[in-house]
Amino acid sequence: MLRRWRERVNLTDIVMFIIGASILALALTGTVLNILHPKFTEQQWWSFVVDGLTLGSIYALIALGYTLVYGILRMINFAHSEVFMSGPFTAYFLADWMASTGFLEENLLVGLLAIFALAMTISTIVAVLLERIAYRPLRFAPRLVPLITAIGASFFLQYFFKGLYGPNIKVYPEITALRTVVEIGAIRIRYLQIFVIVAALLMMAGLQLFVMYTRTGKAMRAVAEDKETAALMGIDIDRIIVITFVLGGALAGAAGVLFGLTFKQVKFDMGFIPGIKAFTAAVLGGIGNVVGAMVGGMFLGVTESIGPSLFLDPLGVPSPGQLKDAIAFTLLVLVLIFRPSGILGERLAEKKA
Amino acid sequence: MKGKVLFVLLAIAAIALLAVACQPAAPKFECKDKLGCIDIGPNDPIHIAYAMVVSGSDATLGQDTKYGAEIAIDDKGGKLLGHSIKFDGQDTGCNAEGGQAAATKIAADKTIVGVIGTNCSSEAVPGAPIISNAGLSMISPSNTAPYLTDPAKRQPGYFRTAHNDKVQGAVAAQFVYTQLKFTKVATIHDGGPYTEALANVFAENFKKLGGSAVIEAVNVGDKDMKPVLTRVAASKPELIYFPVFVAEGGFICAQMRDVPGLEKTVMMGADGIFTPDFLKACGKNVVGMYFSSPDFSVFKGYDEFVAKYLKKYNLKGTLAPFHAHSYDAMNMLFAALEKATVKDPDGTLHVQKQALRDAIAATKDFKGITGNLTCDPYGDCADPRIAVYQVNQDNLTKLEMPKTPIWKQAQ
Structure with missing residues (x-):
């Protein structure tokens, strides 16, 4: 009995399990202590959740770009964070101009639509150019080549936009109409936060419908499944790949404007950290899976926001706010220990992995 | 035989003389310095x-x-x-x-x-x-x-x-305790050597004076400061001192009023964000905020110097302290x-x-x-003189930092 068990389980598994279990135990201790000695009010707990969901929606929208490209091309598009930056950085000038003339406050809807349209267009153009110039010529090169190219393209785009618009911070205008606070029970939420979460959810739902129920969506799924066979069935692979980049770019541009409206500051290197986080979210949810990216993004956002107070504060860790990234990445490790393909990850066939 | 020896000796003497004559008047510089x-x-x-x-x-x-x-x-x-x-x-x-x-x-x-x-x-x-x-x-x-x-x-x-921040932190703490008469404060740093040390010195000095101080931290590159600020709000501080840099400081300042419990909390920054760029990054929340920074009012010949600076670089105000x-x-x-x-x-x-x-x-x-x-x-080597400044609406409109301190330590 013991021998059979020893044969089945190896040392790595045991070590991994112990790591996972002790992290969970630590988190649980923190949570229990929190319930026993409440430091934060109910309202404060809710604001952690609302803030987390707001940031999580933005992560999720960016994560979709990583996951779509990975699903089709099996490559990680590290320049996606610059696609995210390019749109809102450009649209800032429009927003600033509209705010200074007073147009934005008077025609809020038209103004916002114009900002979104511009940002999404620019991000889409950048994404498509990226595919055409940097990735297409390398489609049949070994895997590492497009990956390194993506990193190079990322630097190029960052410094291109730095040269174009300058190295300084630009600040998005404050929209007073979106600052109104609504109180639902103990939940205190701003119109802007509702707007961000709803807009993100609508876009994600739209994407999911597009992928599942349209001809092009079906073609995308076919290409993701098997490129050669899809080509034999008469699907234009190049077209599908361009459409993928268009979708990813447009979502990233929209995410960027939501980011700009929420956090105000835009800068040439603003995409770096959200990009890394969104990539983490995509892996967390199961890379290649659209719903997984959404779940991963929201999950990561909320954990980052609530984690330091829920797990670390009662354990007496000094300034736990600084450790929120550590919590987020520990969570990633934890999920990967117990579910190596992510929360909703598809079981990857050997050729895909 | 004898003549030959004499000739050789003479020749050597002549060469030696020639060599001496050719040398420059001053001795050649020889580097004796320990480091070269x-x-x-x-x-x-x-x-x-x-x-x-x-x-x-x-x-x-x-x-x-x-x-x-x-x-x-x-x-x-x-x-x-x-x-x-x-x-x-x-x-x-x-x-x-x-x-x-x-x-x-x-x-x-x-x-x-x-x-x-x-x-x-x-x-x-x-x-x-x-x-x-x-x-x-x-x-x-x-x-x-x-x-x-x-x-x-x-x-x-x-x-x-x-100046050494041992001085700046102490002056800031003294101002908050004796002038604003606050007893509960919080301070936020970003983990870097400047911001962490200054936040700690401030908190230590404030506690020594008799107040209580909470220390919280963010990361460089963080955008969403609301969770951290909500955590800070739980300790109900009367003032938050955040000696950080422009990007993180801007996010903290801009999001401060969105956090329940911090609608009226007084803000104070340090010399690292004493720059018009910070006013831009924060926006309207910055009005009324305090800053600890070098005391320009005791500088000697400062006005002529600033005049040269503004003229040479075609600026309206100085960029940083x-x-x-x-x-x-x-x-x-x-x-x-x-x-x-x-x-x-x-x-x-x-x-x-x-x-x-x-x-x-x-x-x-x-x-x-x-x-x-x-x-x-x-x-x-500094002659450290720190003063406290306050930003008003006019500073924000013109994007200039205040020039005259509102308070300084008695010398």
Whole structure:
């Protein structure tokens, strides 16, 4: 009995399990202590959740770009964070101009639509150019080549936009109409936060419908499944790949404007950290899976926001706010220990992995 | 036979005489300095490097100190010891990696005689050992972290004209406790050497005075400060002191009023965000915010200096608080170079590295704009005078920092 068990389980598994279990135990201790000695009010707990969901929606929208490209091309598009930056950085000038003339406050809807349209267009153009110039010529090169190219393209785009618009911070205008606070029970939420979460959810739902129920969506799924066979069935692979980049770019541009409206500051290197986080979210949810990216993004956002107070504060860790990234990445490790393909990850066939 | 020997001896004597006659009148310069010498040809410039953050979100800090140093060169007529001055340098990025890279490049350039920099203390932590080990001396116009002049850790080539944050933190705490009469405060840092040390000094001093202080931290690059601010709100502080840099400070300041419980909390920042860029990054929440920063009102000859600065760079206001410290740093370096350099009759200069270091360290009662500078044995040369400023609506509209302090420590 013991021998059979020893044969089945190896040392790595045991070590991994112990790591996972002790992290969970630590988190649980923190949570229990929190319930026993409440430091934060109910309202404060809710604001952690609302803030987390707001940031999580933005992560999720960016994560979709990583996951779509990975699903089709099996490559990680590290320049996606610059696609995210390019749109809102450009649209800032429009927003600033509209705010200074007073147009934005008077025609809020038209103004916002114009900002979104511009940002999404620019991000889409950048994404498509990226595919055409940097990735297409390398489609049949070994895997590492497009990956390194993506990193190079990322630097190029960052410094291109730095040269174009300058190295300084630009600040998005404050929209007073979106600052109104609504109180639902103990939940205190701003119109802007509702707007961000709803807009993100609508876009994600739209994407999911597009992928599942349209001809092009079906073609995308076919290409993701098997490129050669899809080509034999008469699907234009190049077209599908361009459409993928268009979708990813447009979502990233929209995410960027939501980011700009929420956090105000835009800068040439603003995409770096959200990009890394969104990539983490995509892996967390199961890379290649659209719903997984959404779940991963929201999950990561909320954990980052609530984690330091829920797990670390009662354990007496000094300034736990600084450790929120550590919590987020520990969570990633934890999920990967117990579910190596992510929360909703598809079981990857050997050729895909 | 005898004649032949005599001839040979005579010949040797003649050659010896000739050799003596051909030698220059003065003895040739021989470098006896412990760290070696830098030779500058008769027509070569004296090369001084800067290590400053001249790009990115904290670029105003670097540009400000670069301009201050350049005015010091202009005031010298662009010449020192009969040589022109070449002033160029490296961007340091306000982080440890940038500081290390810049220091390595400077250490590799054998023509550089001295360094003005760095700006952010995080750059100096890895940068100072590299520059110091290369035998060079550096004078920082804006590093304020206590770590850098800590007797156990200070590098022999490191000096600064900026105040030590032991002073700034204490003055800020005193202001909040005695003038605003607050007893519960919070402070937020970003984990970097400058911000963490200053936040801690502030909190320690505030507790010593009898108040209570909570220390919280964010990461460089964080955007969403609301969770951290909500955590801070749980301790119900009357004031939040956040000595951080422009990007994170802007996010904190802009999101402060969105957090329940912090709608009325007073904000206070430090010299790292005493720049119009921060006003832009924060927006309207900044009105009424306090800042601890160098006291410009006691600076000597400051108005003429600022007039030159604004005219030369076509600006409406100064960019950051350390231009005068940089001007003084450059002049201190000039004075030390004049003492530690040997000049040949043909104009060749020999800068003796150890002698230069000793000359800077010996600086005593040096009349600068920022005060009378005297270096202590650990490289702190400042005459530290800190005051508190408050931003009003007018400052925000014009994007200028206030010029007159609202409070200063009794001298």
